[in-house]
Amino acid sequence: MTRPALKAALIGAGQxxxxxxxxxxxxxxxxxxxxxxxxxxxxxxxxxxxxVRSWFTDHAAMLRDxxxxxxxVTTPPxxxxxxxxDALRAGAHVVVEKPATTTLEELERLLRGxxxxxxxxxxxxxxxxNPAPREILRRIDSGEFGAVVHVEVLICLxxxxxxxxxxxxxxxxxxxxxxxxxxxxxxxxxxLAHLFVGPHRRAEAIWTKRRPSVLPFDEFRAVVEAExxxxxxxxxxxxxxxxxxxxxxxxxMQATANLFETRxxxxxxxxxxxxxxxxxxxxxxxRAIRRAAVGTLMRKFRGGPxxxxxxxxxxxxxxxxxxxSSPLPVPARQVLEVNQLVSALKPRPGAP
Amino acid sequence: MKILxxxxxxxxxxxxxxxxxxxxxxxxALVRPAARxxxxxxxxxxxxxxxxxxxxxxxxxxxxxxxxxVHLAASPAGGEDGQFATAVTGTEKLLGAxxxxxxxxxxxxxxxxxxxxxxxxxxxxxxAPLEEAPDLYERDGYTIAKSWQERVTRRFAEQHGWxxxxxxxxxxxxxxxxxxxxxxxxxxxxxxVIGPLARAPLTHVENCADFFAVAVEHPNARGETFNVVxxxxxxxxxxxxxxxxxxxxxGLRIPVPWRLAFLLVxxxxxxxxxxxxxxxxxxxxxxxxxxxxxxxxSNRRAAELLGWRPPLDFRECLARTYGSPPAPPxxxxxxxxx
Numbered sequence: 001m002t003r004p005a006l007k008a009a010l011i012g013a014g015q016x017x018x019x020x021x022x023x024x025x026x027x028x029x030x031x032x033x034x035x036x037x038x039x040x041x042x043x044x045x046x047x048x049x050x051x052v053r054s055w056f057t058d059h060a061a062m063l064r065d066x067x068x069x070x071x072x073v074t075t076p077p078x079x080x081x082x083x084x085x086d087a088l089r090a091g092a093h094v095v096v097e098k099p100a101t102t103t104l105e106e107l108e109r110l111l112r113g114x115x116x117x118x119x120x121x122x123x124x125x126x127x128x129x130n131p132a133p134r135e136i137l138r139r140i141d142s143g144e145f146g147a148v149v150h151v152e153v154l155i156c157l158x159x160x161x162x163x164x165x166x167x168x169x170x171x172x173x174x175x176x177x178x179x180x181x182x183x184x185x186x187x188x189x190x191x192l193a194h195l196f197v198g199p200h201r202r203a204e205a206i207w208t209k210r211r212p213s214v215l216p217f218d219e220f221r222a223v224v225e226a227e228x229x230x231x232x233x234x235x236x237x238x239x240x241x242x243x244x245x246x247x248x249x250x251x252x253m254q255a256t257a258n259l260f261e262t263r264x265x266x267x268x269x270x271x272x273x274x275x276x277x278x279x280x281x282x283x284x285x286x287r288a289i290r291r292a293a294v295g296t297l298m299r300k301f302r303g304g305p306x307x308x309x310x311x312x313x314x315x316x317x318x319x320x321x322x323x324x325s326s327p328l329p330v331p332a333r334q335v336l337e338v339n340q341l342v343s344a345l346k347p348r349p350g351a352p
Numbered sequence: 353m354k355i356l357x358x359x360x361x362x363x364x365x366x367x368x369x370x371x372x373x374x375x376x377x378x379x380x381a382l383v384r385p386a387a388r389x390x391x392x393x394x395x396x397x398x399x400x401x402x403x404x405x406x407x408x409x410x411x412x413x414x415x416x417x418x419x420x421x422v423h424l425a426a427s428p429a430g431g432e433d434g435q436f437a438t439a440v441t442g443t444e445k446l447l448g449a450x451x452x453x454x455x456x457x458x459x460x461x462x463x464x465x466x467x468x469x470x471x472x473x474x475x476x477x478x479x480a481p482l483e484e485a486p487d488l489y490e491r492d493g494y495t496i497a498k499s500w501q502e503r504v505t506r507r508f509a510e511q512h513g514w515x516x517x518x519x520x521x522x523x524x525x526x527x528x529x530x531x532x533x534x535x536x537x538x539x540x541x542x543x544x545v546i547g548p549l550a551r552a553p554l555t556h557v558e559n560c561a562d563f564f565a566v567a568v569e570h571p572n573a574r575g576e577t578f579n580v581v582x583x584x585x586x587x588x589x590x591x592x593x594x595x596x597x598x599x600x601x602x603g604l605r606i607p608v609p610w611r612l613a614f615l616l617v618x619x620x621x622x623x624x625x626x627x628x629x630x631x632x633x634x635x636x637x638x639x640x641x642x643x644x645x646x647x648x649x650s651n652r653r654a655a656e657l658l659g660w661r662p663p664l665d666f667r668e669c670l671a672r673t674y675g676s677p678p679a680p681p682x683x684x685x686x687x688x689x690x
Contacts, residue, residue, distance in 0.1 A: 015432075041500055163434050169384040170406050303626055
């Protein structure tokens with residue numbers, strides 16, 4: 001017997017919502033029933049573009065009338081808590097964009113609400129589902145990588161342009177987060193650290209401001225001690241070109257990936273004369289970089305989700321799990337532990 | 353009349369303000385909070401109202417005492433969402449504020465890009481079909497935003513019984529804005545002129561601004577839609593040559609037959625590129641056509657209904673664009689709320 005389609009709805013039809021809608025539209029077993037935005041034109045445009053059955057400007061009316069099984073919350077972060085809670089109370093599972101909430105207390109209340117209602121709360125850690133981290137995980141699981149000793153994650157992204165976070169005319173919603181615009185990226189950093197070295201024990205962070213702008217901070221570094229190893233995390237608004245570096249250090253192998261591209265390379269301990277190891281590793285790395293450069297270009301030309309391929313994979317796995325009542329790709333415990341690290345990384349009260 | 357002009361310090365906006373002032377109107381200029389107003393050449397007092405139409409602030413005070421809204425604010429640059437936020441969400445907020453006041457007259461700057469270029473043959477005029485869903489969403493973010501902006505504005509006007517005039521300018525050009533998409537593809541110093549004999553729908557910024565001023569005043573403009581072009585279009589080859597000469601660039605023009613280029617683009621789009629909408633614009637067939645399709649253009653409707661003729665001919669426009677710079681700025685700005 002064919003299983004009935006899961007009814008999906010979305011609140012907040014801005015930039016990232018387009019990725020969710022594009023993904024949901026092509027997922028089998030999913031019916032896009034409603035989209036909601038405070039702007040009627042934004043809501044109607046999204047419904048027309050992605051062939052969503054209905055559109056709303058009031059999320060309560062949407063939850064009541066469309067009765068979705070899953071609600072994607074893709075509004076600015078400060079409204080996530082209230083909207084996700086309402087969706088859970090209406091009996092829906094929730095996929096919420098990062099950062100799920102503005103405080104750890106709100107996140108814990110949401111998780112309790114989800115647990116009490118028997119519903120899922122999945123935060124979007126899309127980069128965990130990109131091919132590069134998955135390939136590194138595969139090598140770790142196979143044993144060839146050895147145990148992970150340390151992970152470095154550094155995002156270099158110019159967020160000081162006038163059209164984005166640093167718009168001098170309209171304050172960006174993320175500026176109200178503790179840490180400002182960089183706080184919007186902390187879940188990426190924390191989720192990758194958690195993936196490779198587990199829940200944190202302690203963390204020390206440095207928040208600084210390098211260039212004049214409306215942002216409270218534009219540079220961030222942190223050192224993390226975790227259950228299975230250590231991590232250093234960073235964000236730079238000044239270093240160019242834009243890149244999302246992930247480096248994982250294992251006992252027998254080291255991996256380097258740029259998650260904005262398709263590049264992933266491995267250095268490994270080899271048999272043979274020790275002086276020749278750098279040569280062989282370099283040749284192998286060169287081949288991998290050339291392949292990745294072509295792959296990144298072809299990915300741009302051929303379309304598809306591009307750097308959001310991890311989001312598509314996460315959403316696909318989430319809907320499969322919900323349909324089968326099997327374990328979620330991002331379980332509640334992971335959401336809690338990642339957010340505990342995010343909370344520990346935030347600037348301390350009284351910081352400039 | 354008292355006229356509220358949004359996007360007043362933009363390329364078109366500053367000339368529209370000047371044209372309205374020259375006709376004896378009072379102007380309130382709505383500009384963004386961080387907008388720099390140095391270098392504006394408005395010789396009469398202009399009220400400055402600083403606000404961002406995207407923000408949640410109350411825009412109703414901007415309409416105090418205003419008889420006509422000239423809505424130019426848009427964002428031709430930036431990402432798709434930024435363009436949509438300014439042109440559409442901003443318009444919703446602005447017109448929501450207008451609905452709470454007494455202003456009933458509105459002139460909207462729409463765009464030539466709204467047309468469905470793939471269905472048009474011969475001459476493009478106001479009767480040409482508009483791009484509709486789902487094909488609209490293969491077009492660029494600017495076209496999607498401007499299409500929705502016009503849709504939203506027409507709904508507001510209908511709902512509140514406003515007198516709406518929609519103006520759809522072609523390529524607006526002028527000093528420091530001579531480069532247009534119809535020039536084709538530049539590779540270093542080589543310009544691939546795709547369809548060298550094709551015509552570009554040009555309107556010089558001063559002619560375009562004059563049209564807006566006429567549309568504000570003329571009773572026949574109410575409830576009407578006009579394309580804004582200075583002529584049936586200038587040859588792309590000629591225009592690019594004048595641009596290179598005027599900007600003292602040493603460039604080599606290479607003609608590429610339009611049909612051949614379009615065939616290759618369609619072939620590539622359907623095969624190698626798998627209908628990827630995120631390709632550069634010239635590799636997506638519908639966007640290629642919207643920029644380069646060889647058509648003729650007409651301003652006959654403007655001439656018949658409004659008696660409008662562009663004040664400057666092409667030669668004068670070239671002189672204004674590439675000749676000696678104008679006299680130093682004269683600024684006299686007042687300020688009203690908030």
